[in-house]
Every structure is written in structure tokens, then in C-alpha cells.
Amino acid sequence: MNELLPKLSTVPEGIHSPSDYLPYAKERLPPEIWRYLEEGSANNVSLQANPHAFDSIHLIPRPLSDVRSGHTKITLFGQTLAHPVILAPLAYQQLYHPHGESASAMAASAQEGQSCVSSLASQTLEDIISAAGQPLWFQLYWQENRERTLKLLQRTIAAGYNAIIFTVDAPVKQATIQLPTTIQPINLDLPAPFPALLPQQSQVFNGWMAQAPRWEDLAWLRDQTSLPLLVKGILHSEDAEKVINLGCDGLVVSNHGGRVLDGTPASLACLPPIVSAISGRGKVLFDSGIRNGRDIYKALALGADAVMVGRPYIWGLATAGALGVAHIIRLLRDELELTMALTGTASIQEITQEKIQISRNQNRN
Amino acid sequence: MNELLPKLSTVPEGIHSPSDYLPYAKERLPPEIWRYLEEGSANNVSLQANPHAFDSIHLIPRPLSDVRSGHTKITLFGQTLAHPVILAPLAYQQLYHPHGESASAMAASAQEGQSCVSSLASQTLEDIISAAGQPLWFQLYWQENRERTLKLLQRTIAAGYNAIIFTVDAPVKQATIQLPTTIQPINLDLPAPFPALLPQQSQVFNGWMAQAPRWEDLAWLRDQTSLPLLVKGILHSEDAEKVINLGCDGLVVSNHGGRVLDGTPASLACLPPIVSAISGRGKVLFDSGIRNGRDIYKALALGADAVMVGRPYIWGLATAGALGVAHIIRLLRDELELTMALTGTASIQEITQEKIQISRNQNRN
Amino acid sequence: MNELLPKLSTVPEGIHSPSDYLPYAKERLPPEIWRYLEEGSANNVSLQANPHAFDSIHLIPRPLSDVRSGHTKITLFGQTLAHPVILAPLAYQQLYHPHGESASAMAASAQEGQSCVSSLASQTLEDIISAAGQPLWFQLYWQENRERTLKLLQRTIAAGYNAIIFTVDAPVKQATIQLPTTIQPINLDLPAPFPALLPQQSQVFNGWMAQAPRWEDLAWLRDQTSLPLLVKGILHSEDAEKVINLGCDGLVVSNHGGRVLDGTPASLACLPPIVSAISGRGKVLFDSGIRNGRDIYKALALGADAVMVGRPYIWGLATAGALGVAHIIRLLRDELELTMALTGTASIQEITQEKIQISRNQNRN
Amino acid sequence: MNELLPKLSTVPEGIHSPSDYLPYAKERLPPEIWRYLEEGSANNVSLQANPHAFDSIHLIPRPLSDVRSGHTKITLFGQTLAHPVILAPLAYQQLYHPHGESASAMAASAQEGQSCVSSLASQTLEDIISAAGQPLWFQLYWQENRERTLKLLQRTIAAGYNAIIFTVDAPVKQATIQLPTTIQPINLDLPAPFPALLPQQSQVFNGWMAQAPRWEDLAWLRDQTSLPLLVKGILHSEDAEKVINLGCDGLVVSNHGGRVLDGTPASLACLPPIVSAISGRGKVLFDSGIRNGRDIYKALALGADAVMVGRPYIWGLATAGALGVAHIIRLLRDELELTMALTGTASIQEITQEKIQISRNQNRN
Numbered sequence A, B, C, D: 001m002n003e004l005l006p007k008l009s010t011v012p013e014g015i016h017s018p019s020d021y022l023p024y025a026k027e028r029l030p031p032e033i034w035r036y037l038e039e040g041s042a043n044n045v046s047l048q049a050n051p052h053a054f055d056s057i058h059l060i061p062r063p064l065s066d067v068r069s070g071h072t073k074i075t076l077f078g079q080t081l082a083h084p085v086i087l088a089p090l091a092y093q094q095l096y097h098p099h100g101e102s103a104s105a106m107a108a109s110a111q112e113g114q115s116c117v118s119s120l121a122s123q124t125l126e127d128i129i130s131a132a133g134q135p136l137w138f139q140l141y142w143q144e145n146r147e148r149t150l151k152l153l154q155r156t157i158a159a160g161y162n163a164i165i166f167t168v169d170a171p172v173k174q175a176t177i178q179l180p181t182t183i184q185p186i187n188l189d190l191p192a193p194f195p196a197l198l199p200q201q202s203q204v205f206n207g208w209m210a211q212a213p214r215w216e217d218l219a220w221l222r223d224q225t226s227l228p229l230l231v232k233g234i235l236h237s238e239d240a241e242k243v244i245n246l247g248c249d250g251l252v253v254s255n256h257g258g259r260v261l262d263g264t265p266a267s268l269a270c271l272p273p274i275v276s277a278i279s280g281r282g283k284v285l286f287d288s289g290i291r292n293g294r295d296i297y298k299a300l301a302l303g304a305d306a307v308m309v310g311r312p313y314i315w316g317l318a319t320a321g322a323l324g325v326a327h328i329i330r331l332l333r334d335e336l337e338l339t340m341a342l343t344g345t346a347s348i349q350e351i352t353q354e355k356i357q358i359s360r361n362q363n364r365n
């Protein structure tokens, strides 16, 4: 309807928090792309539950504490990061800005953090890593079978990616957007023609799920690489244990931003049981619903080692490319630092469950 | 006001879930018929409680499971159905489409499921079953006394119906719509003239309730047929036990879609105690509030053997006749299959209470 | 603004429940009178809590029960009433209809029920009782001191009132409406000129509360009459016990329709502890928030012996005088009968706590 | 946009409660000043939680009690106050009325109460106290270091202030308004130029927090004055104990009106554990969210010795200067008296936890 506003080459004025970017992004994207970015699945029950879950966690100010030595550094798989904010893998980033995944990765590097590139990236893995100027993480989707999956994995490793995030919660591809022809999953081979189903067979069970990875495939995958391997999309503590027992280095507690199975609990609600099931035997990352630095603090207090952020950084990308993404990361870190300062917390390790109060009645606005 | 849109002869584009049919149906029905279809009783407390109850049940994704042999088949009273979705008995279906009950029954057959024809059908029992091309279920309302009731039952059996659903929760007929003269309960004899009340007598107790069935009538009814006999409209576990003890084959947990007594609990809230009271001695069906395949999964997880769906299939009927109804059933089955796949559930029998999480605080949108 | 509609001389069409009268009444009353009738105190927290409290009580249908002998009769202080619905005392009823309190009392008689006339009636006690054609109840407000109070009581008794409801919860008169000169508390003497306060004295403590009744005054009052004496406005079970121990015949659990102290619990929430404290040693009436027959059933199930209804009957009065009030009472009784029939309850005595389910999470619309 | 209305020189008509002043104030202030006054931090979660917390506390009427000797007097640090309502320290009051802090202090004196002047007052400490005509309380902010802080403290003491409220919960100054040049923190020295940060240093930890007070500074401060010293902004009971153990005379339970760290619990929720931790070893004041006399009653019932009120008195100031503030205080006292009278409470000491009921489900409007 209205013409789209042009991308900015500086960050907008008067921004205090990532969500202040939301209107800037919205007026720079075609409505169907905006909808695709923001939507959840079905009735959006899980989408809405994700941020609400944070409202039932309260922060307690601890004034007069000495936090002069405070910092947000963490170490993950041998790498030191200036802060625990990792860019989540999001598909097709050229939908939002011509610089696409490269811009996001560059911003993460500039902010001394880390970013994870999707299997469905719209730029080549090699171009993205070279823009970033540092090793990145790669998000792996199962490619129908082991052979095709291995091929993708090997290319990734060759390109210099230094951790693999294996996403398992979205075995069924439900395309809700018509990609422009210029934007494609450029790193993937064309999908094999879908095997014809017998009359009584089910598209779901005999079609999609026949091409989905299974536990034995994860075991196989673990053997194909010595890189850190994390499984993304775990909500049940039994699955978390299995992941660790198969020799993986960790997992991402995530309901995929409320985009797959509607009616899952809020991702945050699944974090504590998984943390206690793992009890330190692997890294626990968290995503889905994080919108500001206080949310990050709460996820860390519930036991996450680091967090992934999804949609918010895309708001920055859509507004001002790499500059916008870098600004979003910095805003999140600033808010995290302020929350730490006001709660008397001088390091990420000190962000423990004792720092928060969990209220029974969720506080809804 | 506005002219009604014509019925469609193909299914509409871009439908992902039964509720996407809602606007199509609404603009094809006169407002008073739409209101009659959708309304609940009094303040709609129960009507609204029904769908909300599903929000407090959470689904837990179980990725990496092997569900390649997955299917939705069930066996009910000796008949194998491709899925557990049964069309609930709804009165006067020619209000929604000229093809009325026949269209619905035909669609259920086409989808290899089952449908239940109301005592208040607007087409003859014989025509409907012949359109369906398979035996159907019949929903029986008490016809003032045993003689009249027996007459209706015998005609039903003669026509080839193979299960009787005896609805007991609506003894008082509260007509909230003026039927067009062309649409009538064509299978029923004219009601006997209402016996005159004495001055101090009550319309409710001495009028309506004097013509309502009682437990002894159910015992009598049980003796009149060897067909499977289920009682519809049970919410109390003591009543459920009584039904089974009288030799019935099962019951339908239902608050009649929130249309009778306002202030009943959500139908779903009554399911678990009844399931445990019956403990397998009969079949437990469930209805009221089911709107998608995830809801079906939740009802089955709480112990239902199958579900009945009411208003949603009428949306399909009002939009595109038998085609629309068949599409609704298929959509429900597809959503159920997807939910099973994502939760690692390969058969209806595997849908148990361990698959779900019941949250204390109902999650309201 | 708009002209007020004239009173009706027949009941309106299409009424199913008392609340259907609401729009009819509203368009027949000047806005400031409508506001005065409907308002609560301060932030309306208690006003809104009253009806919401009923939503957390659920009714369980019990089909197939034998209720052919059902009826709603009760006996109170020797009088048999056709139903347990008593008209609550409401001040200045000529504000709503020229026939005022007489119309209400006449309607209660016609419906074989009972009504309670306020100390602040706008018609003489004698005229009202003669219109009613039967003894009525009188609601007594303390008249500054014993002498003045006794004078009013004696006139009441002489006029033939047969029960005294002593309202104690509104010691401070907060006039929120400017009465027209033609409408006055015609049965009361002019208030004594308010004693002048010393500079450091408080209007509340040294003014109003010095003229409010105290426990010793209740003991005194008990000695002045052998009529049934009930205390209205009790919410604490200790006070309920005191009332009974002083020899009173019962009490009314009421927060005055949310019109006095904002922030009290819903009146319904206070009923069960009071019922168990009294344990049958006196009658427990209930009011505040009753809007339909299901609400009456719930209050009785929680232990009330009868209920008082306030604003709803005024909607009838404002619309169609005595005819409207009688219709409201009949609607409430019909709804009560229907609720009893559907829950398998054949008498008021059978309406017990076993008939309901109390849900922890209040069900809010 | 619209022109601002002029200040009033009499109190407006028809005011029943402080919140009735809200529209009067709003139309007398520029929108950005109104926003600055009313806003909370970030998503306003804590701002909104503050008043809602009061809704879950219920008041129980206790009619027939003898409260003729009732009064609201309290004694604090040797001074007798006519009521427990203290004006909270609010910065820059000339933003709201040319008479600024002097008007507020004068009003508090006229109402025989107390008021606390902010470090960020827009008038000189000396002028304010002389307008008040009685000793006042001073709210101290840490002035970067001990030397500067001591200088301010000594001037305060010299000016005749008789209690020090040391606010510790807002170490980071987040200016959300551009002060007009005529309105400045006139009692403070210009801030020292901010020390330059090293490249890897953090604005939060190495900048702001390096200039924030620490526990050892509180110990030092305690030694600098024998005046009553209270710490404002305590929400954790361990901190409350520390404050008392360091010899302070009390504290203010406060989340700064929801203006600092978003996501703290409602201030009221933190009061009971602090009261029991202190168990009488110091005075516990409360603020954040009080809007009427019933709220005051509830805070006192949960154990506060007195309350501070923030925004509401500014509504009076912005409307009608000292007259408006005095009216607000009187309204609060009247409402408190009425609440005491209706709950049978004759003195502040009698306002105990037995007088209230705490409901599990917060009652939200």
C-alpha cells in the first residue's frame, strides 16, 4: 500500500530498547514479509506465552553492592565472548536487507559476540564467514538423508564454522511465505523429488517424517565431527538427557519462537527442569521470547549458559543493516549490565536463581 | 442486510485450519441462523470456558522420535475408522445448506469416519443413510413417553443405523430460532398437545420434566435394542458409572456445546474424573469446544476414545456442502497427524496423559 | 440529552432474563439516577467482585433425575413463600417510578414472595403495606439515638410489618445524589442538627460514628421487639456469631451491593465461613451480585436460606412498575426452577454444596 | 497542542478522592512533563504491579464497633504527626507549579504531617524549610564521593532538617526529561566531569557504579550525623537487616514508584517479609502505588509504620499549588478515617494483619 521507507545508514534517534526498533522495521518491510517474521503457528498461543513467561519472574534490587569490577564475559567452547547474546539462526535474511546474513554476522563480530548461520541462509556460507572475519556457528537442518546431510556438514566445516547447532524441532517445512526468486536457500542442493505416496499412506507420517532425523541419526552425526555439537529445539528433560548421553556438547531450549507446534509451554517454563536434568554435563542455551536485557538476566538466572535472540536483531537488520544489528546487540548488553548493576551482580556466573523471585500468579499486562 | 454469498462448489483457497472457514460460513448464512448456530446459553460462560480449557493443556514436542509407521486408525464397536473424528448430531442441517444432513453424512463416509444423525434432522433418516452409503449413528431424543420413543427407535434400526446416542442433557426445549416452514423435524411425530397445568403447578417441574426421561427409562431403553447404546451429556462421574452399570456401551462427555445450562464447567474439565470412574468398562467420547487437531490430541490424552465435533463441520457445510464438510474433517485429521508426529506419537493408543502437561494457571489470550 | 421513554404498561417482548430489562430501564431514567442506582463506591472493586464471584462456582447437570415433584417453596419465620427471592430494601423508589415502593411490594405479594421496605422509603409505611395486602419486612436504619430509633420501630410494628432487618454496614451517609424535593425519606423525622465539632475533632470519628449504633444498641434493640430481627451487612464470621448470641433471628450476608466500603471481598466469598459459624442457629440470608436464577442456586448451595435481590428488580420497576417487578421475580424463579431441574434438585433443601463445584481459578469473561 | 489551563486558586468542586485531581493536573501540564511524572521504567510492569497489589488485599467491615475515640495520630522519631501520610521526595517540583517544593512542604505542615525534600529540589533547602515553618525531612542522594556528600549533608543539617532519607535504589541517573534552564537541582554542586573510560570499560560498571554508594559508605554516613537516618529503596529482607545492623533508624520499602528497575515485584509484595525481618528494631515506611486511604490502611495492616505518597500530591500541586496538596493530604486522611471507622479500628496501632484478608487470586479490574 504505502511505499516502503528506505534503509537507514545511521541508527535512529531516541532508541532505548530493542523494541523501539519495531516500528522502524515494520515500515521498511512489505507486509507479507513482516507477517512472516512476526507470526507464530496456528493460534499463536505459544508465541504469546513466550514473552509472558518472563513477567512471572521478578528481579530484586540489591542496592549498595560493590559491582565496580562487573562485566558480562563468558567462555563457550573455548571462545571468550564479551557477552552471552548469540544471534539465533534465522532463514533468508536478504528478505530484510540486501546485506542479509553477512550484515548480521559482521555486527555480532563487531560486538565481540557470536552468531549462528541458518541452513536456509540466502548468502553462501563462505561469503558470510568472510564478512564476519571470525569463525561462526552453523545451524544444521537434516537434509533428507545422511549422505546429503554429511555433504552439507563437510562444506560447513571446510568453510571454517566452529560449532554445529542441529535443529530438530521443525521436521515439517510449512512454507508460509512465497520467496522471491532472488532469495533462495543458496547453500542447499535442490530437494530430491518427493517419493510418491501409496493411496492409504499419510503425507505426514510416510512423507515428511520419513525424511526427518531420528535419534540414531543424531548418534551418527555426533561421529561425523569433533566440533561442538548442540541440539536445538529441546523442551523435554528426558530428551535433554539423551542428547547429552549421546555425546553432544549441549542444547538449545527453544520452541522455535512459537513457530512450530502451537500449544507448547512457554520456552522459559521448560528451562529449569532441563537445567537440573543436565546438571552441568553440557551447555544449556535458551531462546524464544527474549526482548530485552532483563529477559536475558532471567533466563541466565534460571540456568541458561547463554541466550539466543531471534526476531529483535532482524528489526535492527531491516532498519539499518549491520549497524542496526550491532546497535540491538549493544542495547541488550547495556540493559543486561544495568540489570546486573541494580541487582548487585558483578558477573554472569553470579546470576543465579537466588537473584530472582518466581511468582505463582503470572503478572499479565 | 447485505446479500448472502452463494455456496461454493470447490473448497476455498488458503485454508489451513477449520476456523479459517468461519468467515466463509458467516457470510453465507442469515444473521439469525448464524447466531443460533454459534450461541451458547444465557451469559455464554460455559460456551467460552469450553475452548479456553484446552489452553491449559500443553503439548511437549518430542523430536527425533520414529513415527514412520504412524496412523490415526481406531476401532469403535467393531467398526474401523480412519480417524477418531465423529460428526456430532446437530439439528436441522438444511438451515445451512440445501443438502443438509445427507451432505454431512456423505462427507464423513468419504473421509472414512463416522457421523451421528440428530433426532431433529431435517431430512428423512432413510435418505440420509442412503446418501452416506454406510451405516450411521443415530442421536435419540426422548419422545415424551416410551411408546413414542420406541417407535422412533424401531424406525431408526430398520433404516440401518448401527449405534444409538441417547442425549439426556437437554430435557427442556428452548427454541431460540423460528424455523422456516420448509425445515422441520421431519422424522418426528407432531408433539402431543401439552397437558394443561393446574394453577399451582410449575411449567418446569410439572410440564417439561414430566416428559423428560429418567434413569428407569434408560434401563428400559437398554432392553429395547442390542445396538451399541451411548448416553450423551454426562458430566458427573457418578452418572457415568450409573450409565455403565445399566449396561450401556459408553457415553459422551459433553455440555452440549455450552447451549443448555450456563455455568457448567468446561466439558474438558469433566473428562478426567469420568475416565477414571469408568476405567475402561465402556467407551468415553468427548465433545464441546474442539476446534482443531491439537484439541483432539488433548482430549484423547485426557482419556477420550474418540471425539465429536459440532459447529466446525457446519462451517464447512454452510460454505461448500459435502465438499466443505469433508475438507474440515481432513483438516482436523491432518492437524492431528502433525501433532502426533511432532510429539513422537505413532498411534491413537499412544496418546496418553504422559504426553501432555497440565498447567495450573489457565493460559488465556 | 435524549428524552426519556415513557413507562410501559405491559412487559416488553423477548425478555429471557432479568438483565434483558437493563436497556429498557436505562432509557427510562435520567442519567444521574441511573448512575446512582448502578454505582458502587470508590473504584468499584467490590461492585465488580460481586458478580464475578459467582463465575467460580460451577453447576453440574444431573440428567435423568426424577424432579417431577419439584418446587421452590420455603418457610421463613413461620411464613411460607413460593420461592426464596426477597426484594432487598432500596431507598427512594419513586426515583424510578411514580408508584415507588408500593409497586414493588405489590409485585412481591403477587408472586407469593416477600419484600423489605427501606427506612428511606419515599412513600409512607402504611401506604406501602396496604398496597401489598400482606405483612412486609422493614429495614431499619439507626436514627442517631435510641429514642428516635424506638419511635420509628414502634410505628413500623403498628403498621403491621412482621420482621425487622437492621442494616448496620452504612453508618456514614454519603449522599451521591441530589434528591428532587418531591422525593424524601418521608417516614423519618428531620435529622437533629449535627453537633458542632471541636477544632481537633474528626468528622468521621466524633461526628458520624458518634451517631452510629454499637453492639450494646443491638442488644437493646433486641429487647424492644419480639418480631424476627435480622442484622444486615455482616461479612465477618465473628460478627455473625455475636449477632446470634445476642438473640437475633438471623442476618444478611451483604456488602450492600458494593456501595459502602470499596475493597471488601465479594459478598459470596464471605458466605461459607458465616454459614459454618452459625451452623443453623439462625437464618442466613444473602445479597449482593445476584443477577439470575443460577446465582440464586449457587448462593443457596453455599448455605444461604434465602436471597435478597437489589438492582435487578428496580430495572423492572423503572420499565413497567409493579408489572415489571413481578416479571423480574417470575423470571428469577423460572431460572431457579430450570437450574434445579437440570441439576436434579427437587427442593430448596436439596440445594447443597455437593451440587456445585468450586473452581480455584475464577472464570472471568 | 491545546493551551494549558491556568492554575486554580481554590480547590475544584466535586472531588471525592485524590484521583479525581488527575484530569485537572493533566490539563495544566505540558504533555512531556505529565509523561515524565506518570511514567515507569521500560515496559511499566512494576509501575502497574504497584497499584494492582492492593487489590488482592481485602478489607472486612466490622460494624457496630465503638470507634468514637478514633484518631490517626502517630509518633515518629519523637515528633507527633496528625496522620501517617508523608510526602515522598520528588525532584524538581517547580516543573508542576511555580511555588514548587515550598508549596508542598507548607501544605504538609498545614495538615500537621511531614514532608521529605528531594536532593533534586528546584528551590533552596533554606527557602523550603522557611516556607514550611517546621523542621522537614531531607532525601539524600549520594554525591559521587564522601566529601561532596558530606558537604550536602552538613548544609542540610544546618538548614534545620531533622531526618535524613538516604535513597539508594537509583544509582544510575537516566534523564528522561529535558529540564528547562530555569529549573535545576539548585542545591547541588555541578557534577564532576565524568572520568574517561578505558576502551574495554563499561559505562555502567566502571562509570556510574563507580560513583554509587556502597555498604561501607552507608556505615560512614551513619557516623556523620545523629539525626534519624532511613534508607529508601529496600526490597530485600537481607538488605533491611543490614540497614538496621548498621545502626540506621529505619527504611523505606519502595520500588521508586516503578521508575528504576522494571520487573521488581510490587512494592507491597516486599513489605511483609521486611517487616518480619526487622521485627520492630527500626521504623518501616512504605511507598509506591498508594492512591487512596484504603491503600494506606492496607500498607499499615501489612506492617508499615507510616507511608509516603508520591505522584498523587503532585496532582494537587499542579492543579492548585499548596492548596491542592493540602486538599490531597486531607482527602487521604479522610479516607483513612472512614476505612478505620468501617472496619472498627480506633487507632493506627490497631491496624494489624488480622484486619485484612489476603486473597490468593489477585483481583484485577
Ligand SMILES: Cc1cc2nc3c(=O)[nH]c(=O)nc-3n(C[C@H](O)[C@H](O)[C@H](O)COP(=O)(O)O)c2cc1C
Pocket: A036, A037, A038, A050, A088, A089, A090, A091, A118, A119, A120, A139, A167, A232, A254, A255, A256, A257, A258, A259, A287, A288, A289, A290, A308, A309, A310, A311, A312
Ligand atoms: C523468521 C524466522 C526464521 C527462522 N528460521 C530458522 C531457521 O532457519 N533455523 C532455525 O533453527 N531456527 C529458525 N528460527 C528460529 C530461531 O532460531 C529462534 O529459535 C527463534 O526466533 C527465537 O525466538 P524469538 O524470535 O522470540 O527470539 C526462525 C525464526 C524466525 C522468526
Ligand SMILES: Cc1cc2nc3c(=O)[nH]c(=O)nc-3n(C[C@H](O)[C@H](O)[C@H](O)COP(=O)(O)O)c2cc1C
Pocket: B036, B037, B038, B050, B088, B089, B090, B091, B118, B119, B120, B139, B167, B232, B254, B255, B256, B257, B258, B259, B287, B288, B289, B290, B308, B309, B310, B311, B312
Ligand atoms: C446448532 C446446534 C444444534 C445442536 N443440535 C443437537 C441435537 O439435535 N442433538 C444433540 O444431541 N446435540 C445437539 N447439539 C450439540 C452437539 O451435538 C455437540 O454436543 C456440540 O455442538 C459440541 O460442541 P461444539 O459445537 O463446541 O463442538 C447441537 C449443537 C448445535 C451448535
Ligand SMILES: Cc1cc2nc3c(=O)[nH]c(=O)nc-3n(C[C@H](O)[C@H](O)[C@H](O)COP(=O)(O)O)c2cc1C
Pocket: C036, C037, C038, C050, C088, C089, C090, C091, C118, C119, C120, C139, C167, C232, C254, C255, C256, C257, C258, C259, C287, C288, C289, C290, C308, C309, C310, C311, C312
Ligand atoms: C440504589 C440503592 C439503594 C439502596 N438503599 C438501601 C437502603 O436504604 N437500605 C439498605 O439496607 N440497603 C440498601 N441498599 C442495599 C440493598 O439492600 C442490597 O444490599 C444490594 O442492592 C444488593 O446488591 P445487588 O444490587 O447487587 O443485588 C441499596 C442499594 C441500592 C443499589
Ligand SMILES: Cc1cc2nc3c(=O)[nH]c(=O)nc-3n(C[C@H](O)[C@H](O)[C@H](O)COP(=O)(O)O)c2cc1C
Pocket: D036, D037, D038, D050, D088, D089, D090, D091, D118, D119, D120, D139, D167, D232, D254, D255, D256, D257, D258, D259, D287, D288, D289, D290, D308, D309, D310, D311, D312
Ligand atoms: C517524578 C518523580 C520524581 C521523583 N524523584 C525522586 C527523588 O528525587 N528522590 C527520591 O528518593 N525519590 C524520587 N521519586 C520517588 C518517590 O519518592 C516515591 O518513591 C514514589 O513516587 C512513590 O510511588 P508513587 O508515585 O506511586 O506514590 C520520584 C518519583 C517521581 C514520580
